[in-house]
Amino acid sequence: MKTLIVYYSYGHHTRDVAEIMKKALGCDLSEIVPVKAYTGVYQKLVDATENNRETKNTPEIKPLSQKISDYDNIIIGTPVWWYTMAEPVRTFLSQNDLTGKNVMIFATNAGWIGSTFKDMKALIGSTQIPELDVKFSVDGESMLTEARVIEQFVKKS
Ligand SMILES: Cc1cc2nc3c(=O)[nH]c(=O)nc-3n(C[C@H](O)[C@H](O)[C@H](O)COP(=O)(O)O)c2cc1C
Structure with missing residues:
Protein backbone atom coordinates (compact mmCIF):
# COMPACT_ATOMS: atom_id res chain seq x y z
CA MET A 1 0.00 0.00 0.00
CA LYS A 2 1.53 3.32 -1.08
CA THR A 3 0.91 6.49 0.92
CA LEU A 4 1.14 10.11 -0.23
CA ILE A 5 0.91 13.14 2.05
CA VAL A 6 -0.52 16.19 0.28
CA TYR A 7 -0.36 19.50 2.13
CA TYR A 8 -0.45 23.26 1.82
CA SER A 9 1.50 25.46 4.21
CA TYR A 10 1.66 29.23 4.17
CA GLY A 11 4.06 29.42 7.12
CA HIS A 12 5.74 26.18 8.13
CA HIS A 13 3.44 24.51 10.69
CA THR A 14 1.61 22.22 8.28
CA ARG A 15 4.86 21.43 6.47
CA ASP A 16 6.53 20.53 9.79
CA VAL A 17 3.67 18.17 10.69
CA ALA A 18 3.75 16.62 7.20
CA GLU A 19 7.50 16.03 7.63
CA ILE A 20 6.90 14.26 10.98
CA MET A 21 4.37 12.02 9.21
CA LYS A 22 6.70 11.37 6.27
CA LYS A 23 9.47 10.33 8.66
CA ALA A 24 7.13 8.03 10.61
CA LEU A 25 5.83 6.29 7.48
CA GLY A 26 8.74 6.63 5.03
CA CYS A 27 6.22 7.74 2.41
CA ASP A 28 6.05 10.41 -0.31
CA LEU A 29 5.16 14.06 0.19
CA SER A 30 3.62 16.56 -2.21
CA GLU A 31 3.08 20.25 -1.60
CA ILE A 32 0.08 22.13 -2.97
CA VAL A 33 1.53 25.25 -4.60
CA PRO A 34 -0.76 28.12 -5.68
CA VAL A 35 0.04 29.58 -9.12
CA LYS A 36 -0.10 33.04 -7.55
CA ALA A 37 1.81 32.79 -4.28
CA TYR A 38 0.33 34.35 -1.14
CA THR A 39 2.97 36.86 -0.20
CA GLY A 40 3.33 39.91 1.95
CA VAL A 41 2.34 40.83 5.45
CA TYR A 42 0.69 38.07 7.53
CA GLN A 43 -2.05 40.41 8.78
CA LYS A 44 -2.92 41.41 5.20
CA LEU A 45 -3.54 37.75 4.32
CA VAL A 46 -5.67 37.35 7.44
CA ASP A 47 -7.74 40.40 6.46
CA ALA A 48 -8.00 39.40 2.79
CA THR A 49 -9.38 35.94 3.56
CA GLU A 50 -11.78 36.95 6.33
CA ASN A 51 -14.82 35.63 4.41
CA ASN A 52 -13.10 32.37 3.43
CA ARG A 53 -16.05 30.23 4.53
CA GLU A 54 -18.51 32.26 2.48
CA THR A 55 -16.45 33.07 -0.63
CA LYS A 56 -15.20 29.45 -1.01
CA ASN A 57 -12.35 30.75 -3.17
CA THR A 58 -10.47 28.17 -5.21
CA PRO A 59 -7.24 29.82 -6.44
CA GLU A 60 -5.45 28.11 -9.29
CA ILE A 61 -2.82 25.59 -8.13
CA LYS A 62 0.17 24.01 -9.88
CA PRO A 63 0.08 20.29 -10.80
CA LEU A 64 1.29 18.10 -7.90
CA SER A 65 4.76 16.58 -8.11
CA GLN A 66 3.19 13.11 -7.66
CA LYS A 67 0.25 11.39 -9.33
CA ILE A 68 -2.67 10.68 -6.96
CA SER A 69 -3.57 7.61 -9.03
CA ASP A 70 -0.25 5.95 -8.01
CA TYR A 71 -1.27 5.85 -4.33
CA ASP A 72 -3.72 3.88 -2.15
CA ASN A 73 -3.58 6.10 0.95
CA ILE A 74 -3.80 9.88 0.80
CA ILE A 75 -3.18 12.07 3.86
CA GLY A 111 -7.36 26.58 18.73
CA TRP A 112 -10.30 27.60 16.53
CA ILE A 113 -10.77 24.78 14.05
CA GLY A 114 -14.40 25.63 13.24
CA SER A 115 -15.91 23.52 10.45
CA THR A 116 -12.59 22.61 8.79
CA PHE A 117 -13.01 18.82 8.95
CA LYS A 118 -16.72 18.90 8.11
CA ASP A 119 -16.02 21.11 5.06
CA MET A 120 -13.14 18.92 3.86
CA LYS A 121 -15.24 15.75 4.24
CA ALA A 122 -18.07 17.34 2.26
CA LEU A 123 -15.70 17.99 -0.66
CA ILE A 124 -14.15 14.52 -0.40
CA GLY A 125 -17.64 13.02 -0.29
CA SER A 126 -17.31 10.84 2.81
CA THR A 127 -17.87 11.24 6.53
CA GLN A 128 -15.78 8.14 7.39
CA ILE A 129 -12.42 9.89 7.36
CA PRO A 130 -9.96 9.86 10.28
CA GLU A 131 -8.98 13.40 11.30
CA LEU A 132 -6.23 14.92 13.43
CA ASP A 133 -6.38 18.37 15.00
CA VAL A 134 -2.81 19.67 15.48
CA LYS A 135 -2.64 22.67 17.77
CA PHE A 136 0.00 25.39 17.85
CA SER A 137 0.33 28.16 20.42
CA VAL A 138 -1.38 31.43 19.46
CA ASP A 139 2.02 33.11 18.97
CA GLY A 140 2.86 30.28 16.54
CA GLU A 141 6.08 29.48 18.39
CA SER A 142 5.36 25.97 19.63
CA MET A 143 3.45 22.87 18.65
CA LEU A 144 1.12 21.92 21.49
CA THR A 145 0.16 18.52 20.08
CA GLU A 146 2.85 15.92 20.83
CA ALA A 147 4.78 14.44 17.89
CA ARG A 148 3.98 10.99 19.37
CA VAL A 149 0.24 11.64 18.80
CA ILE A 150 0.92 12.56 15.14
CA GLU A 151 3.01 9.42 14.61
CA GLN A 152 0.37 7.18 16.20
CA PHE A 153 -2.33 8.75 14.01
CA VAL A 154 -0.56 8.07 10.70
CA LYS A 155 0.54 4.59 11.65
CA LYS A 156 -3.16 3.66 11.51
CA SER A 157 -3.09 4.39 7.75
C1 LIG B 1 -5.46 33.75 6.93
C2 LIG B 1 -5.35 33.02 8.24
C3 LIG B 1 -6.49 32.68 8.94
C4 LIG B 1 -6.40 31.95 10.13
N1 LIG B 1 -7.55 31.56 10.76
C5 LIG B 1 -7.47 30.75 11.85
C6 LIG B 1 -8.66 30.25 12.47
O1 LIG B 1 -9.79 30.48 12.04
N2 LIG B 1 -8.52 29.44 13.57
C7 LIG B 1 -7.28 29.13 14.10
O2 LIG B 1 -7.22 28.41 15.07
N3 LIG B 1 -6.13 29.60 13.51
C8 LIG B 1 -6.20 30.38 12.42
N4 LIG B 1 -5.04 30.83 11.80
C9 LIG B 1 -3.74 30.34 12.32
C10 LIG B 1 -3.25 29.16 11.48
O3 LIG B 1 -4.28 28.20 11.26
C11 LIG B 1 -2.11 28.41 12.15
O4 LIG B 1 -1.09 29.28 12.52
C12 LIG B 1 -1.57 27.31 11.23
O5 LIG B 1 -0.87 26.35 11.98
C13 LIG B 1 -0.66 27.89 10.15
O6 LIG B 1 -0.16 26.84 9.34
P1 LIG B 1 1.05 27.08 8.30
O7 LIG B 1 2.21 27.61 9.10
O8 LIG B 1 1.32 25.72 7.73
O9 LIG B 1 0.56 28.04 7.27
C14 LIG B 1 -5.12 31.59 10.64
C15 LIG B 1 -3.96 31.97 9.94
C16 LIG B 1 -4.08 32.66 8.75
C17 LIG B 1 -2.82 33.04 7.99
Missing part, protein backbone atom coordinates in the same frame (compact mmCIF):
# COMPACT_ATOMS: atom_id res chain seq x y z
CA ILE A 76 -4.23 15.70 3.36
CA GLY A 77 -3.06 18.58 5.56
CA THR A 78 -4.20 22.17 5.77
CA PRO A 79 -3.75 25.21 7.97
CA VAL A 80 -7.07 26.54 9.31
CA TRP A 81 -8.00 29.84 7.63
CA TRP A 82 -10.99 31.47 9.17
CA TYR A 83 -12.50 28.31 10.68
CA THR A 84 -12.15 26.22 7.53
CA MET A 85 -9.49 24.82 5.16
CA ALA A 86 -6.99 27.13 3.43
CA GLU A 87 -8.08 28.19 -0.07
CA PRO A 88 -5.47 26.15 -2.04
CA VAL A 89 -6.60 22.97 -0.22
CA ARG A 90 -10.18 23.70 -1.28
CA THR A 91 -8.92 23.86 -4.88
CA PHE A 92 -7.11 20.53 -4.52
CA LEU A 93 -10.16 18.77 -3.03
CA SER A 94 -12.48 20.29 -5.65
CA GLN A 95 -10.27 19.06 -8.51
CA ASN A 96 -9.41 15.54 -7.34
CA ASP A 97 -11.74 12.57 -7.07
CA LEU A 98 -10.51 10.52 -4.11
CA THR A 99 -13.15 7.80 -4.43
CA GLY A 100 -11.65 4.41 -3.55
CA LYS A 101 -8.67 5.89 -1.68
CA ASN A 102 -8.09 5.58 2.05
CA VAL A 103 -8.11 9.23 3.06
CA MET A 104 -6.97 10.82 6.33
CA ILE A 105 -6.99 14.55 7.07
CA PHE A 106 -5.22 16.88 9.48
CA ALA A 107 -5.41 20.59 10.23
CA THR A 108 -2.96 22.84 12.05
CA ASN A 109 -4.49 25.74 13.94
CA ALA A 110 -4.29 27.97 16.97
Whole structure:
Protein backbone atom coordinates (compact mmCIF):
# COMPACT_ATOMS: atom_id res chain seq x y z
CA MET A 1 0.00 0.00 0.00
CA LYS A 2 1.53 3.32 -1.08
CA THR A 3 0.91 6.49 0.92
CA LEU A 4 1.14 10.11 -0.23
CA ILE A 5 0.91 13.14 2.05
CA VAL A 6 -0.52 16.19 0.28
CA TYR A 7 -0.36 19.50 2.13
CA TYR A 8 -0.45 23.26 1.82
CA SER A 9 1.50 25.46 4.21
CA TYR A 10 1.66 29.23 4.17
CA GLY A 11 4.06 29.42 7.12
CA HIS A 12 5.74 26.18 8.13
CA HIS A 13 3.44 24.51 10.69
CA THR A 14 1.61 22.22 8.28
CA ARG A 15 4.86 21.43 6.47
CA ASP A 16 6.53 20.53 9.79
CA VAL A 17 3.67 18.17 10.69
CA ALA A 18 3.75 16.62 7.20
CA GLU A 19 7.50 16.03 7.63
CA ILE A 20 6.90 14.26 10.98
CA MET A 21 4.37 12.02 9.21
CA LYS A 22 6.70 11.37 6.27
CA LYS A 23 9.47 10.33 8.66
CA ALA A 24 7.13 8.03 10.61
CA LEU A 25 5.83 6.29 7.48
CA GLY A 26 8.74 6.63 5.03
CA CYS A 27 6.22 7.74 2.41
CA ASP A 28 6.05 10.41 -0.31
CA LEU A 29 5.16 14.06 0.19
CA SER A 30 3.62 16.56 -2.21
CA GLU A 31 3.08 20.25 -1.60
CA ILE A 32 0.08 22.13 -2.97
CA VAL A 33 1.53 25.25 -4.60
CA PRO A 34 -0.76 28.12 -5.68
CA VAL A 35 0.04 29.58 -9.12
CA LYS A 36 -0.10 33.04 -7.55
CA ALA A 37 1.81 32.79 -4.28
CA TYR A 38 0.33 34.35 -1.14
CA THR A 39 2.97 36.86 -0.20
CA GLY A 40 3.33 39.91 1.95
CA VAL A 41 2.34 40.83 5.45
CA TYR A 42 0.69 38.07 7.53
CA GLN A 43 -2.05 40.41 8.78
CA LYS A 44 -2.92 41.41 5.20
CA LEU A 45 -3.54 37.75 4.32
CA VAL A 46 -5.67 37.35 7.44
CA ASP A 47 -7.74 40.40 6.46
CA ALA A 48 -8.00 39.40 2.79
CA THR A 49 -9.38 35.94 3.56
CA GLU A 50 -11.78 36.95 6.33
CA ASN A 51 -14.82 35.63 4.41
CA ASN A 52 -13.10 32.37 3.43
CA ARG A 53 -16.05 30.23 4.53
CA GLU A 54 -18.51 32.26 2.48
CA THR A 55 -16.45 33.07 -0.63
CA LYS A 56 -15.20 29.45 -1.01
CA ASN A 57 -12.35 30.75 -3.17
CA THR A 58 -10.47 28.17 -5.21
CA PRO A 59 -7.24 29.82 -6.44
CA GLU A 60 -5.45 28.11 -9.29
CA ILE A 61 -2.82 25.59 -8.13
CA LYS A 62 0.17 24.01 -9.88
CA PRO A 63 0.08 20.29 -10.80
CA LEU A 64 1.29 18.10 -7.90
CA SER A 65 4.76 16.58 -8.11
CA GLN A 66 3.19 13.11 -7.66
CA LYS A 67 0.25 11.39 -9.33
CA ILE A 68 -2.67 10.68 -6.96
CA SER A 69 -3.57 7.61 -9.03
CA ASP A 70 -0.25 5.95 -8.01
CA TYR A 71 -1.27 5.85 -4.33
CA ASP A 72 -3.72 3.88 -2.15
CA ASN A 73 -3.58 6.10 0.95
CA ILE A 74 -3.80 9.88 0.80
CA ILE A 75 -3.18 12.07 3.86
CA ILE A 76 -4.23 15.70 3.36
CA GLY A 77 -3.06 18.58 5.56
CA THR A 78 -4.20 22.17 5.77
CA PRO A 79 -3.75 25.21 7.97
CA VAL A 80 -7.07 26.54 9.31
CA TRP A 81 -8.00 29.84 7.63
CA TRP A 82 -10.99 31.47 9.17
CA TYR A 83 -12.50 28.31 10.68
CA THR A 84 -12.15 26.22 7.53
CA MET A 85 -9.49 24.82 5.16
CA ALA A 86 -6.99 27.13 3.43
CA GLU A 87 -8.08 28.19 -0.07
CA PRO A 88 -5.47 26.15 -2.04
CA VAL A 89 -6.60 22.97 -0.22
CA ARG A 90 -10.18 23.70 -1.28
CA THR A 91 -8.92 23.86 -4.88
CA PHE A 92 -7.11 20.53 -4.52
CA LEU A 93 -10.16 18.77 -3.03
CA SER A 94 -12.48 20.29 -5.65
CA GLN A 95 -10.27 19.06 -8.51
CA ASN A 96 -9.41 15.54 -7.34
CA ASP A 97 -11.74 12.57 -7.07
CA LEU A 98 -10.51 10.52 -4.11
CA THR A 99 -13.15 7.80 -4.43
CA GLY A 100 -11.65 4.41 -3.55
CA LYS A 101 -8.67 5.89 -1.68
CA ASN A 102 -8.09 5.58 2.05
CA VAL A 103 -8.11 9.23 3.06
CA MET A 104 -6.97 10.82 6.33
CA ILE A 105 -6.99 14.55 7.07
CA PHE A 106 -5.22 16.88 9.48
CA ALA A 107 -5.41 20.59 10.23
CA THR A 108 -2.96 22.84 12.05
CA ASN A 109 -4.49 25.74 13.94
CA ALA A 110 -4.29 27.97 16.97
CA GLY A 111 -7.36 26.58 18.73
CA TRP A 112 -10.30 27.60 16.53
CA ILE A 113 -10.77 24.78 14.05
CA GLY A 114 -14.40 25.63 13.24
CA SER A 115 -15.91 23.52 10.45
CA THR A 116 -12.59 22.61 8.79
CA PHE A 117 -13.01 18.82 8.95
CA LYS A 118 -16.72 18.90 8.11
CA ASP A 119 -16.02 21.11 5.06
CA MET A 120 -13.14 18.92 3.86
CA LYS A 121 -15.24 15.75 4.24
CA ALA A 122 -18.07 17.34 2.26
CA LEU A 123 -15.70 17.99 -0.66
CA ILE A 124 -14.15 14.52 -0.40
CA GLY A 125 -17.64 13.02 -0.29
CA SER A 126 -17.31 10.84 2.81
CA THR A 127 -17.87 11.24 6.53
CA GLN A 128 -15.78 8.14 7.39
CA ILE A 129 -12.42 9.89 7.36
CA PRO A 130 -9.96 9.86 10.28
CA GLU A 131 -8.98 13.40 11.30
CA LEU A 132 -6.23 14.92 13.43
CA ASP A 133 -6.38 18.37 15.00
CA VAL A 134 -2.81 19.67 15.48
CA LYS A 135 -2.64 22.67 17.77
CA PHE A 136 0.00 25.39 17.85
CA SER A 137 0.33 28.16 20.42
CA VAL A 138 -1.38 31.43 19.46
CA ASP A 139 2.02 33.11 18.97
CA GLY A 140 2.86 30.28 16.54
CA GLU A 141 6.08 29.48 18.39
CA SER A 142 5.36 25.97 19.63
CA MET A 143 3.45 22.87 18.65
CA LEU A 144 1.12 21.92 21.49
CA THR A 145 0.16 18.52 20.08
CA GLU A 146 2.85 15.92 20.83
CA ALA A 147 4.78 14.44 17.89
CA ARG A 148 3.98 10.99 19.37
CA VAL A 149 0.24 11.64 18.80
CA ILE A 150 0.92 12.56 15.14
CA GLU A 151 3.01 9.42 14.61
CA GLN A 152 0.37 7.18 16.20
CA PHE A 153 -2.33 8.75 14.01
CA VAL A 154 -0.56 8.07 10.70
CA LYS A 155 0.54 4.59 11.65
CA LYS A 156 -3.16 3.66 11.51
CA SER A 157 -3.09 4.39 7.75
C1 LIG B 1 -5.46 33.75 6.93
C2 LIG B 1 -5.35 33.02 8.24
C3 LIG B 1 -6.49 32.68 8.94
C4 LIG B 1 -6.40 31.95 10.13
N1 LIG B 1 -7.55 31.56 10.76
C5 LIG B 1 -7.47 30.75 11.85
C6 LIG B 1 -8.66 30.25 12.47
O1 LIG B 1 -9.79 30.48 12.04
N2 LIG B 1 -8.52 29.44 13.57
C7 LIG B 1 -7.28 29.13 14.10
O2 LIG B 1 -7.22 28.41 15.07
N3 LIG B 1 -6.13 29.60 13.51
C8 LIG B 1 -6.20 30.38 12.42
N4 LIG B 1 -5.04 30.83 11.80
C9 LIG B 1 -3.74 30.34 12.32
C10 LIG B 1 -3.25 29.16 11.48
O3 LIG B 1 -4.28 28.20 11.26
C11 LIG B 1 -2.11 28.41 12.15
O4 LIG B 1 -1.09 29.28 12.52
C12 LIG B 1 -1.57 27.31 11.23
O5 LIG B 1 -0.87 26.35 11.98
C13 LIG B 1 -0.66 27.89 10.15
O6 LIG B 1 -0.16 26.84 9.34
P1 LIG B 1 1.05 27.08 8.30
O7 LIG B 1 2.21 27.61 9.10
O8 LIG B 1 1.32 25.72 7.73
O9 LIG B 1 0.56 28.04 7.27
C14 LIG B 1 -5.12 31.59 10.64
C15 LIG B 1 -3.96 31.97 9.94
C16 LIG B 1 -4.08 32.66 8.75
C17 LIG B 1 -2.82 33.04 7.99
